Amino acid sequence: MNTKYIDLISQTYDFPQEEFTLNGDQLKFHDIDLMALVEKYGAPLKFTYLPKISENIIRAQKWFQDAIVKHEYNGTYNYCYCTKSSHFKHVLDEALKNDIHIETSSAFDIDIVNRLMEKGKITKDTYVICNGFKRDQYISNISKLINSGHQNCIPVIDNYEEIDLLTRVTDKDFKIGIRIASEEEPKFEFYTSRLGIGYKNIVPFYEDQIKNNDQVELKMLHFFINTGIRDNAYYWNELQKCLRVYTRLKKVCPSVDSLNIGGGFPIKNSLAFEYDYEYMIDEIINQIKLTCEEEDVPVPHIFTEFGSYTVGESGGAIYEVLYQKQQNDREKWNMINSSFITTLPDSWAISKRFIMLAVNRWQDRYERVLLGGLTCDSDDYYNSEQNMNAIYLPKYEKEDPLFIGFFNTGAYQESIGGFGGLQHCLIPSPKHILIQKNEDGSLSTELFSEQQKSEDLLKILGYHGI
Numbered sequence: 001m002n003t004k005y006i007d008l009i010s011q012t013y014d015f016p017q018e019e020f021t022l023n024g025d026q027l028k029f030h031d032i033d034l035m036a037l038v039e040k041y042g043a044p045l046k047f048t049y050l051p052k053i054s055e056n057i058i059r060a061q062k063w064f065q066d067a068i069v070k071h072e073y074n075g076t077y078n079y080c081y082c083t084k085s086s087h088f089k090h091v092l093d094e095a096l097k098n099d100i101h102i103e104t105s106s107a108f109d110i111d112i113v114n115r116l117m118e119k120g121k122i123t124k125d126t127y128v129i130c131n132g133f134k135r136d137q138y139i140s141n142i143s144k145l146i147n148s149g150h151q152n153c154i155p156v157i158d159n160y161e162e163i164d165l166l167t168r169v170t171d172k173d174f175k176i177g178i179r180i181a182s183e184e185e186p187k188f189e190f191y192t193s194r195l196g197i198g199y200k201n202i203v204p205f206y207e208d209q210i211k212n213n214d215q216v217e218l219k220m221l222h223f224f225i226n227t228g229i230r231d232n233a234y235y236w237n238e239l240q241k242c243l244r245v246y247t248r249l250k251k252v253c254p255s256v257d258s259l260n261i262g263g264g265f266p267i268k269n270s271l272a273f274e275y276d277y278e279y280m281i282d283e284i285i286n287q288i289k290l291t292c293e294e295e296d297v298p299v300p301h302i303f304t305e306f307g308s309y310t311v312g313e314s315g316g317a318i319y320e321v322l323y324q325k326q327q328n329d330r331e332k333w334n335m336i337n338s339s340f341i342t343t344l345p346d347s348w349a350i351s352k353r354f355i356m357l358a359v360n361r362w363q364d365r366y367e368r369v370l371l372g373g374l375t376c377d378s379d380d381y382y383n384s385e386q387n388m389n390a391i392y393l394p395k396y397e398k399e400d401p402l403f404i405g406f407f408n409t410g411a412y413q414e415s416i417g418g419f420g421g422l423q424h425c426l427i428p429s430p431k432h433i434l435i436q437k438n439e440d441g442s443l444s445t446e447l448f449s450e451q452q453k454s455e456d457l458l459k460i461l462g463y464h465g466i
C-alpha cells in the first residue's frame with residue numbers, strides 16, 4: 001500500500017508541476033529551495049517571488065495580442081495593474097518593468113503614482129485609471145494630477161456627483177470613464193453592485209451630465225464582474241449586456257473608444273486548477289468584435305485591471321507545525337506557529353483556499369489533520385483544500401519538525417491583514433523575504449521586513465514611553 005505523502009500527492013494530482021518540484025523529500029517552488037529559505041530565515045515567513053509578476057503580465061499581454069491579430073481586431077490592449085491587490089514598492093517596481101498602466105482605488109494611491117512618477121517609473125503616457133468612491137482627498141489628488149498635465153489620468157465615475165466635484169477643482173479639460181453597476185449572480189445577497197451606475201442609466205447620465213459639459217470627454221466604459229472572468233452563462237450574459245450599453249453609447253457619444261473589463265482572472269488555487277486563459281481572452285475579443293460589427297460601430301480599445309492575476313501567484317507563506325493535539329478519536333489538530341486569521345485573512349473571512357503542501361518529509365507516511373492557528377479564536381483554522389475536503393500531511397513527529405507551505409497568497413492578504421499593524425491576540429506578522437532571479441538564473445533573497453516585535457505592537461497600543 002502506498003502510504004507516503006509523495007504517493008498521495010502524485011496519485012491525486014498531476015505531480016510534479018511546472019512550479020512545484022521535489023528535491024529529495026523536500027519541496028521546491030519555482031526552483032526556490034524552500035527548506036534552505038527556512039534554514040536561513042526561520043519560520044514562520046512570507047515571501048514574494050518577484051519574477052512571477054512579470055511572467056504573468058507578459059503571458060496576458062501575449063494572449064491579448066494574439067487574439068487581436070487572429071480576429072483582425074482594430075483596437076489596442078492596455079494592461080493596468082490594480083494596485084490594491086498589493087501596493088508594495090517591490091511589486092510595483094517589478095510590474096512596471098513591463099509596458100503597463102495603473103489602476104487606483106483611493107486618495108493615497110495617487111501619492112504612490114506621484115512617487116513612481118518622480119522616480120521616472122511611470123510617465124505622463126501611463127494611464128492612471130481612478131476607480132472607487134471619490135471623497136474629498138481623492139478628488140483633490142486626482143485633480144492635481146490632471147492639473148499637472150497628466151492627460152492619461154482617467155477618473156472612472158462611480159456616482160452622480162463625481163463629475164461636479166471634479167470639475168470644481170480641475171482647471172484643465174479631462175477624460176472620464178463611467179463604471180457600469182453590474183447585476184450580481186442570482187445567489188448573491190443583493191441584485192446590483194453598489195459600485196457604478198446602473199445599465200439603464202448610463203446613456204441618460206451621459207445626455208444629462210456629460211454631453212454638454214465642455215470640460216469632460218467620455219472615453220471609457222468600465223465593467224467589472226465581482227465573481228471574475230469565468231466561462232459561464234452569467235459572465236457571457238453580463239458581457240453582452242455591457243456591450244449593448246457600449247454600442248448604444250458609442251452611437252450618441254463618438255469620443256467613447258475604450259472598454260475596461262476590470263480584473264477577475266482566477267489564479268491557481270489547487271494543484272488540480274484548470275482555466276483556459278487563452279480561450280477566454282480569444283472569446284472576449286471575438287464577442288466584442290461581433291457585437292460591434294452587428295451594431296456597426298468601431299471596436300473599443302481594451303483595458304484590464306488584473307490584481308490577483310498579476311501578483312497572487314508570486315506569494316507564499318511557510319509555517320512550522322509546533323505541536324499536535326488529538327482532541328478525539330478522529331480529530332488531530334496540527335498547531336502552526338502563526339495565525340491564519342492574521343496572515344491569510346481571506347482563508348478565514350471568505351473561506352478562500354490556497355495551495356497547501358508539506359515543505360519537507362515527503363517520503364514519510366501521511367495522516368489526516370486539521371490545522372490550527374495560534375490565536376485563541378476558534379475560527380483560526382484551516383481544514384480543507386480546494387478540491388479535497390480534507391487536509392493530509394506527513395505524520396507529526398515531535399523530533400522531526402514539519403514545515404508547511406501555502407502558495408499563491410500574494411494578493412490582498414497583506415492589506416486586508418493590516419501588514420505591520422495590530423494583530424489578533426498580538427501574534428506578530430511574520431518576516432517577509434523577497435526573492436529575485438539573477439541574470440545567470442540563480443536566485444537571491446533579501447529580507448524585506450523582520451517579524452513584528454513586541455515594541456512595535458505596544459507602541460501602536462499607546463504603551464509607548466510608559
Ligand SMILES: Cc1ncc(COP(=O)(O)O)c(C=O)c1O
Pocket residue numbers: 082085103131224228262263264265305306307308309411
Ligand atoms: C474595479 C476593480 N478592478 C480590478 C479589481 C481587481 O480584481 P482581481 O484582483 O480579481 O483581478 C478589483 C477588485 O476588487 C476592482 O474592484
